[in-house]
Amino acid sequence: MFEPLDTAPAYLRLSAAIRARILGRELGEGDSLPTETELARQFAVNRSTVREALRNLQSAGLVERRGGGKKLYVSRPAVGAVGEGLREALTLHEARFADVWEALLALEPAVAAAAARRRDAAQLAALERLAEDFGSRELPATEAVALVGQFFRALGVASGNPVFVLANEPLVQLVEPSLAIIIDRLPQARRRIAGAQRAMVAAIRARDRAGAADWMRRHVEDFRRGFEQAGFPLETVVG
Amino acid sequence: MFEPLDTAPAYLRLSAAIRARILGRELGEGDSLPTETELARQFAVNRSTVREALRNLQSAGLVERRGGGKKLYVSRPAVGAVGEGLREALTLHEARFADVWEALLALEPAVAAAAARRRDAAQLAALERLAEDFGSRELPATEAVALVGQFFRALGVASGNPVFVLANEPLVQLVEPSLAIIIDRLPQARRRIAGAQRAMVAAIRARDRAGAADWMRRHVEDFRRGFEQAGFPLETVVG
DNA sequence: ACATGATAATTGTCGGACAATCCGACAATC
DNA sequence: GATTGTCGGATTGTCCGACAATTATCATGT
Numbered sequence: 001m002f003e004p005l006d007t008a009p010a011y012l013r014l015s016a017a018i019r020a021r022i023l024g025r026e027l028g029e030g031d032s033l034p035t036e037t038e039l040a041r042q043f044a045v046n047r048s049t050v051r052e053a054l055r056n057l058q059s060a061g062l063v064e065r066r067g068g069g070k071k072l073y074v075s076r077p078a079v080g081a082v083g084e085g086l087r088e089a090l091t092l093h094e095a096r097f098a099d100v101w102e103a104l105l106a107l108e109p110a111v112a113a114a115a116a117r118r119r120d121a122a123q124l125a126a127l128e129r130l131a132e133d134f135g136s137r138e139l140p141a142t143e144a145v146a147l148v149g150q151f152f153r154a155l156g157v158a159s160g161n162p163v164f165v166l167a168n169e170p171l172v173q174l175v176e177p178s179l180a181i182i183i184d185r186l187p188q189a190r191r192r193i194a195g196a197q198r199a200m201v202a203a204i205r206a207r208d209r210a211g212a213a214d215w216m217r218r219h220v221e222d223f224r225r226g227f228e229q230a231g232f233p234l235e236t237v238v239g
Numbered sequence: 240m241f242e243p244l245d246t247a248p249a250y251l252r253l254s255a256a257i258r259a260r261i262l263g264r265e266l267g268e269g270d271s272l273p274t275e276t277e278l279a280r281q282f283a284v285n286r287s288t289v290r291e292a293l294r295n296l297q298s299a300g301l302v303e304r305r306g307g308g309k310k311l312y313v314s315r316p317a318v319g320a321v322g323e324g325l326r327e328a329l330t331l332h333e334a335r336f337a338d339v340w341e342a343l344l345a346l347e348p349a350v351a352a353a354a355a356r357r358r359d360a361a362q363l364a365a366l367e368r369l370a371e372d373f374g375s376r377e378l379p380a381t382e383a384v385a386l387v388g389q390f391f392r393a394l395g396v397a398s399g400n401p402v403f404v405l406a407n408e409p410l411v412q413l414v415e416p417s418l419a420i421i422i423d424r425l426p427q428a429r430r431r432i433a434g435a436q437r438a439m440v441a442a443i444r445a446r447d448r449a450g451a452a453d454w455m456r457r458h459v460e461d462f463r464r465g466f467e468q469a470g471f472p473l474e475t476v477v478g
Numbered sequence: 479a480c481a482t483g484a485t486a487a488t489t490g491t492c493g494g495a496c497a498a499t500c501c502g503a504c505a506a507t508c
Numbered sequence: 509g510a511t512t513g514t515c516g517g518a519t520t521g522t523c524c525g526a527c528a529a530t531t532a533t534c535a536t537g538t
Contacts, residue, residue: 106349
């Protein structure tokens, strides 16, 4: 009979208004927003209210301040930040290693296949350099893991699919700590990872989609085995 | 010799501090936070600063107010909200239909397979009811599409994998508008969707993982064909 | 054209204020 | 007994005004 009234606080309605303008492309990436005082004047609210609304947009990644400056710019949400939010969400939802692994097994072969199909020369070169770096040097675990993470991110970029790039990120972030432990405890882990990376890069260079996906599958399965052999149950909650 | 000082604004350090406590499980879901005045006192900052920090946590979904109340409670980020943020991010990254479809093709068969393996009786019943609802009634496009969305969400839940649940959400949200148009323009769309849902439910009931994945693959491929037949190029930017 | 320094604008933070609303307890009513 | 009214206190949403620190702007001299 009656519809609920819109009693949303002003700061929410304000951020919703600006958000709509950004998503509706009226404000494009790189455009700068008016100053807080000016926004307060235009929306006829207090500057404190404006600031609360801006914090909202800021943590959604829709606006940002560049390099310590004062001006606010419209921005597309950074992949790293979005991934971190997702990682937090998954942590609080108590995702287990088995869950993340299952997602990796579904996603990464497809990413590798897409990369094999669509990578350009520069992206291939980046992958080759990362694989070479990992394979040739005996870095400390933390740095080695960072390289593996970079390899996966580079794969995402090479896939040319922003959905893959975004989906990749939280999984990589969640997996990195476990991987560090595995590399520390299992002497053969480095060799196996290096081998898989080399094989994937070769398949991607040859534009061999099935090969890239296959090697990725083995790589991900190896990862699960490593996790178990390092003494962790698959039910371990990540994060 | 000297470490860089932490010059981040107070409201950021404050939200980081609370965030860390939540992620570190010192504050569990459902716990209530002190009042703003009390937080201001404890952190020795002004209440306005506290409020900016809280807006930050609020939009990350780490705290919420329940049902128009005043108390703040620690919460795990709601799937819908996280998905919406991701949808926005993908929209601003100009993901094309082809990209979303590629991700669906990688993800959904795995979700269906996991659901076939792990679903319990109640989850199966929910899927059956949704499929039955969709197949038996000739609802207007918007409601029909909502039912399809519910079917995918229920699949995610039945998969027992929070990663799948979360990854599902933005894809479903992005796809729903396109699907509404397809259903409107292609007379055979309803029948094909109903058929696929029935087949998937049957496979999931029989715990036939390969069958479920297979039917899902056909279903997703059908969806792409429908999109093209409805007159859209795959490069259409979603959102 | 380019560095430089003065000047104006802007942000981050603060203190205080007040109405609206929610909460809990208690009383009144059906 | 359950719903409804009432009342004081606590809390939030919003406003105002202020100020130091930092950044942007611009005229100026080289």
